[in-house]
Amino acid sequence: MTTGNPSLSLAEVIAPFAGMAGALLPVLHAVQQAFGHIDDAAVVVIAEKLNLSRADVHGVLTFYHDFRRRPAGRTVLKICRAEACQAMGSDALIAHAEARLATPMHSQRADGAISLEPVYCLGLCSAAPSAMLDGQVFARLSPDRLDALLAGAMS
């Protein structure tokens, strides 16, 4: 996963949001962008800086599907599971990816090379099935095309 500038400290990442109304989601996005995930130590700092309780931050962190409490695989593949993609065979595409990567949906391969996750619609429903690979979008996917993309991303 591409992450931001790792030399920034947590405090530096949070600083620009001081004084913003309702800053928690933007802060969580920024922290995850910078460090790849939001761990318990980060929760403590975020809570302190935003003047919230740890329980508040934890509650928000765990409510939203996007936020990670642990690092993801080096490559992240999200395949769309929503209806329009199902109409074009996303179930079979997912089965193919799970077998090819030896990684079940919602999990990370033991070697940390890849995480396979569902996504519910990328707005590419007229060119289904679709997926997001390390933040890049791909549509009209077939098992072969997915293999080629993965070969490129994981090499």
Added chain:
Amino acid sequence: MSRIVYVPGDAVAVACGADQVAAALRGHADRLGLDVTIVRNGSRGMHWLEPLVEITTRDGRIGYGPVDVADVDGLVAAGFFDGAPHPLGIGKPGEQPFLAAQQRLTFARCGIVDPASLADYIAHGGGVGLRQARALDADARIATVKASGLRGRGGAGFPTGIKWETVANAVAPRKYVVCNADEGDSGTFADRMIMEGDPFLLIEGMAICGLCIGASHGYLYIRSEYPHAIAAMATAIGAARAAGWLGADFDIEIRVGAGSYVCGEETALLESIEGRRGQVRAKPPLPAHKGLFGMPTAINNVLSLVAIPHIFADGPDVYAGVGHGRSRGTMPIQLAGNIRHGGLYETPFGITLGALVNDIGGGTASGRPVRAVQIGGPLGAYFPPHLFDTPIDYEAFAAVGGLIGHGGITVFDDSVDMARMARFAFEFCAIESCGKCTPCRIGAVRGVETIDKLIAGDQPEAQLALITDLAETMKFGSLCALGGFTPYPVMSALTHFPEDFRPDAARQVAG
């Protein structure tokens, strides 16, 4: 001669390789020493032709599509930069029957202009609506919105003029405009397309809303699954500030969602902007009285807001003059799933579902018979072909147990297993439930288990009765439409496709 090449920067085009095509064309132009500007326009909405590349010629714009990066060498060799014929050539894009038959009031500029250029927006008639709105007094502004007959395009179809009047009349130290760009429904992408293809239109719509209700601050909440839309809006907002369009009387702040479907529900969305879990608030109070940070708030879908500039520019009568019954104006229909000609089709209300699916959409992409279409996203009903004469009209859809929602139509061919689709509806509700009400939180999980038992042949009669019961409980015991409308896809699948729910339906249909 200076030439302009258009290669869409729209996410569908990019997902089909447009960035590589643009880079290859750039390389050829430089190699040939040609004076070529590449504009990353929005999509015209003919998604089966994406990436649809265009070049300006003396005769106007000539299109080619779908262009794969592997096609570029041949295309250039055939004389692409002079608009020469090629097997991928489609002539003038605007003359394609799919486009020519539309009535584009909202999407008039999408795919045509450079979405990063405010000057291009203005050159194509942008900004007139805001100017007209400024020239009117407060009452006349609200009267204009009301006279257009515009109803909210986010799903509920609530009259926009009445909502804005309520906010305008509320007395408070501050008011807010909130644009709902969470577009979580599968089968929908119109919000995304207009943000990527004509972002200044949304800025103008939000600015007019601010003027109408007396707000100086707007929030634009875009789902995280839309990186291209977020980037396009950020660029346009920057350009609008630099030109003085934003910043003085009105400004817009982008907020990015975090992968939660229920945050598209208006009160959950407000919670999310405020930095909390996206839990639905009980109403009353309505957001129009007590919304964001406790202040009166007009929260509207992208498509509602982008309909507004035209209504002010050309007068509300033009908008109200088309449509069907109490559904006035045009609806940007989105054709998705297993469909030959998928994309965006803006048309006055009143066209039938069958005309959209079969005539305009060309039937399935697989070439097999159409078996079912889901309209209105994951909470919308499944329709069998025998209901295809239903006109696109809020009331007509309600009468047959369906909803138009955000206007997405997802087509399935005869390989679909409707029991699996019903199971998915429950599963999606279970995954996305905000957890506030028991019928939704627990009922959806029970629904999945019950359909599994039904499919396995475990006391099918009892399971069917249980599903019907669960659906009733969810319908009447849920605070919002996630729990309340999940019964629509489930029960419509059961009603119209009962054969798929028999244990002997032998899951072979799924092949």
